[in-house]
Amino acid sequence: MTEIEYKIYIDDVIRRVETARLKVSGHHIVKIVAVSKYSTSDEIARLYSIGQRAFGENKVQDLKKKSHTLEELPLEWHFIGNLQKNKINNLLDINPTLFHSLDSIELAQELQKKLAAKEMTLDCLIQINSAYEESKHGFLPEEAKAAYEQIMTQCPNIRLKGVMSIGAHSEDKELIKKSFETTYEIYKTLPNATICSMGMSQDFELAIECGSNMVRLGSIMFNK
Numbered sequence: 703m704t705e706i707e708y709k710i711y712i713d714d715v716i717r718r719v720e721t722a723r724l725k726v727s728g729h730h731i732v733k734i735v736a737v738s739k740y741s742t743s744d745e746i747a748r749l750y751s752i753g754q755r756a757f758g759e760n761k762v763q764d765l766k767k768k769s770h771t772l773e774e775l776p777l778e779w780h781f782i783g784n785l786q787k788n789k790i791n792n793l794l795d796i797n798p799t800l801f802h803s804l805d806s807i808e809l810a811q812e813l814q815k816k817l818a819a820k821e822m823t824l825d826c827l828i829q830i831n832s833a834y835e836e837s838k839h840g841f842l843p844e845e846a847k848a849a850y851e852q853i854m855t856q857c858p859n860i861r862l863k864g865v866m867s868i869g870a871h872s873e874d875k876e877l878i879k880k881s882f883e884t885t886y887e888i889y890k891t892l893p894n895a896t897i898c899s900m901g902m903s904q905d906f907e908l909a910i911e912c913g914s915n916m917v918r919l920g921s922i923m924f925n926k
């Protein structure tokens with residue numbers, strides 16, 4: 703794809719996000735995080751050059767490499783993957799804009815310790831396993847609210863901003879929708895929650911219609 707063709711292609715993706723958000727309301731603003739895990743630094747720079755600022759990675763090592771290679775650009779980095787305890791310090795050294803996938807009390811406690819030691823705070827979302835899938839990380843819907851409140855009171859350096867979910871892994875649109883609705887219902891009950899991160903390349907329009915205000919788009923943003 704030439705530069706112009708890519709720009710037209712991205713305009714079309716943005717138009718799809720626009721159409722979905724306007725179905726909710728003119729006031730419903732949706733942010734796109736471009737998930738660059740399958741993409742090179744050059745591809746990220748190309749997307750930046752046509753206006754994208756927020757990028758997400760799911761491995762600390764990749765985040766470190768790409769954010770370093772692209773440090774001249776004013777990018778916003780999101781961490782969206784499973785965080786192992788022995789990688790916390792590496793993540794904090796990068797100081798990401800948002801950690802989407804806080805998925806256990808144990809991890810929150812460990813993260814709190816490391817943040818306090820560095821006198822840092824970190825904006826975080828709790829991940830909710832709203833489709834009850836074995837293969838997925840996150841709090842179960844029935845434990846999410848209590849966990850959120852526990853982290854809020856016990857982990858002052860963690861700034862909780864809301865929730866993140868991955869839609870049900872299914873061909874059945876109703877099942878996927880149900881998983882998004884489950885997450886959104888919890889989101890609405892949480893104190894100070896302003897970010898509902900759900901929706902990927904295959905299901906972002908449905909996620910937005912269910913209340914998502916942050917979509918994590920990988921393959922579609924990089925035309926893979």
Ligand SMILES: *Cc1c(COP(=O)(O)O)cnc(C)c1O
Nearest residue numbers: 737760782902903918919920921
């Ligand atoms: C890879 C990934 C995405 C993006 O996936 P696509 O289907 O390529 O859009 C979004 N969220 C998480 C947590 C991911 O790991």
